[in-house]
Amino acid sequence: MTFEELDIIEPIQKAIKGHGYTHPTPIQEQSIPILLDRKDLLGCAQTGTGKTAAFAIPILQHLFLDKKRSSGARNIRALVMTPTRELAIQIDDSFTTYGKYTGIRNTVIFGGVKQNPQTTALRRGVDVLVATPGRLLDLMNQGYISLKHIEFFVLDEADHMLDMGFIHDIKKIIAKLPTKRQSLFFSATMPQDIVALSHKILGTPEKVTIKPEQATAEKVEQAVYYVSKRCKVSLLVHILLNEPYESVLVFSRTKHGADKIVKLLVRAKIRAEAIHGNKSQNARQKALANFKSGETTVLVATDIAARGIDVSGLALVVNYDLPNVSETYVHRIGRTGRAKASGVALSFCNGEERPYLRDIQKLIGQKIPVIDDHPFVDDGTEDAVAAKPKKPQSRPKPKGQNKWRGGASSKKAKRPYSGNRD
Numbered sequence: 001m002t003f004e005e006l007d008i009i010e011p012i013q014k015a016i017k018g019h020g021y022t023h024p025t026p027i028q029e030q031s032i033p034i035l036l037d038r039k040d041l042l043g044c045a046q047t048g049t050g051k052t053a054a055f056a057i058p059i060l061q062h063l064f065l066d067k068k069r070s071s072g073a074r075n076i077r078a079l080v081m082t083p084t085r086e087l088a089i090q091i092d093d094s095f096t097t098y099g100k101y102t103g104i105r106n107t108v109i110f111g112g113v114k115q116n117p118q119t120t121a122l123r124r125g126v127d128v129l130v131a132t133p134g135r136l137l138d139l140m141n142q143g144y145i146s147l148k149h150i151e152f153f154v155l156d157e158a159d160h161m162l163d164m165g166f167i168h169d170i171k172k173i174i175a176k177l178p179t180k181r182q183s184l185f186f187s188a189t190m191p192q193d194i195v196a197l198s199h200k201i202l203g204t205p206e207k208v209t210i211k212p213e214q215a216t217a218e219k220v221e222q223a224v225y226y227v228s229k230r231c232k233v234s235l236l237v238h239i240l241l242n243e244p245y246e247s248v249l250v251f252s253r254t255k256h257g258a259d260k261i262v263k264l265l266v267r268a269k270i271r272a273e274a275i276h277g278n279k280s281q282n283a284r285q286k287a288l289a290n291f292k293s294g295e296t297t298v299l300v301a302t303d304i305a306a307r308g309i310d311v312s313g314l315a316l317v318v319n320y321d322l323p324n325v326s327e328t329y330v331h332r333i334g335r336t337g338r339a340k341a342s343g344v345a346l347s348f349c350n351g352e353e354r355p356y357l358r359d360i361q362k363l364i365g366q367k368i369p370v371i372d373d374h375p376f377v378d379d380g381t382e383d384a385v386a387a388k389p390k391k392p393q394s395r396p397k398p399k400g401q402n403k404w405r406g407g408a409s410s411k412k413a414k415r416p417y418s419g420n421r422d
């Protein structure tokens with residue numbers, strides 16, 4: 001399947017080809033025809049699947065083809081709502097990229113920064129607005145934004161919107177939308193409350209599901225280390241000093257934990273920075289920019305702050321803490337191995353986290369190979385027994401042989417997905 005076959009108009013095709021996309025991803029292949037047909041869409045998909053382009057391209061195409069209709073001042077005709085600033089900025093960038101030759105104007109608004117530059121951009125007139133819920137409501141209440149011309153509405157990462165407590169804001173915003181519109185609803189997971197919310201937004205939607213396995217199994221090499229809580233930092237330092245991964249994203253469950261990890265990495269002369277909700281927007285942007293430019297090699301993030309981080313060529317994802325929600329694991333490791341690139345995801349699992357590991361393996365339908373030749377192996381008795389460092393026989397390498405093991409035994413396992421990558 002090609003973008004031509006999806007009936008994408010020339011100016012958008014030119015932009016996406018210029019951006020290096022040759023073929024649509026599965027979610028794009030499935031969603032674009034539905035959306036060009038002006039149907040509502042319920043998409044069960046996570047970040048990393050190409051879902052931004054799956055909704056941005058058809059919206060841009062509709063706006064471009066209807067451009068003549070809107071003579072005079074520009075009105076906001078498409079609204080994309082997303083939970084975090086990072087994700088909002090990234091989606092806005094995507095609209096700019098794909099819409100480069102369309103003359104469609106887009107802007108982004110989010111909280112935590114001064115509103116003036118945002119209201120100035122809004123006053124100049126935009127066709128597409130990408131927003132986080134709090135700032136959107138705020139600027140609506142101040143009279144800077146009217147939703148009465150909205151024709152396209154996207155609710156992105158619905159499950160995280162609810163996790164972050166945005167439900168009331170979302171309901172207030174939906175109430176202001178025109179009833180005649182095309183609505184798109186994306187969520188990585190579909191528990192009951194999400195399904196209920198989708199009913200409030202969508203008419204009779206078409207459904208597209210991109211299974212987590214499709215996103216992870218093909219591209220990401222995964223492995224797990226059994227290690228006690230107190231030895232996790234030492235293990236991380238050990239891995240990072242022994243293998244010079246160029247860009248590493250480390251997930252910490254808590255903000256405090258993220259800061260502590262950074263402190264200890266820096267002490268070991270590893271260039272690391274943290275990104276989480278307690279940092280100012282500027283500090284977060286700076287940390288992200290340093291990471292993208294290679295100034296720092298390790299970014300330690302909480303799940304919420306990491307939403308929307310899109311760094312090409314991310315070599316390694318480390319689950320320093322295993323998440324208790326299995327879908328989060330899939331989300332995290334989707335940060336590496338994006339689009340065509342392959343990546344490595346290593347997980348640190350202490351005794352308490354073993355049930356989480358079981359759940360994750362159940363969700364992804366595979367057993368994650370265990371690396372047991374490291375100095376901090378924990379036998380699962382949790383932190384009561386301090387793991388005694390011993391000399392490693394061999395170290396895990398980003399590329400190479402014999403690093404993947406099939407379990408706590410020394411039986412060798414096949415390197416995962418080696419025959420499966422493109």
Ligand code: AMP
Nearest residue numbers: 021023024025047048049050051052339
């Ligand atoms: P998303 O799920 O929207 O965050 O996209 C994940 C990554 O895939 C981003 O880095 C996109 O730039 C990239 N991407 C999206 N669509 C394509 C495509 N058709 N070909 C190659 N890369 C893509």
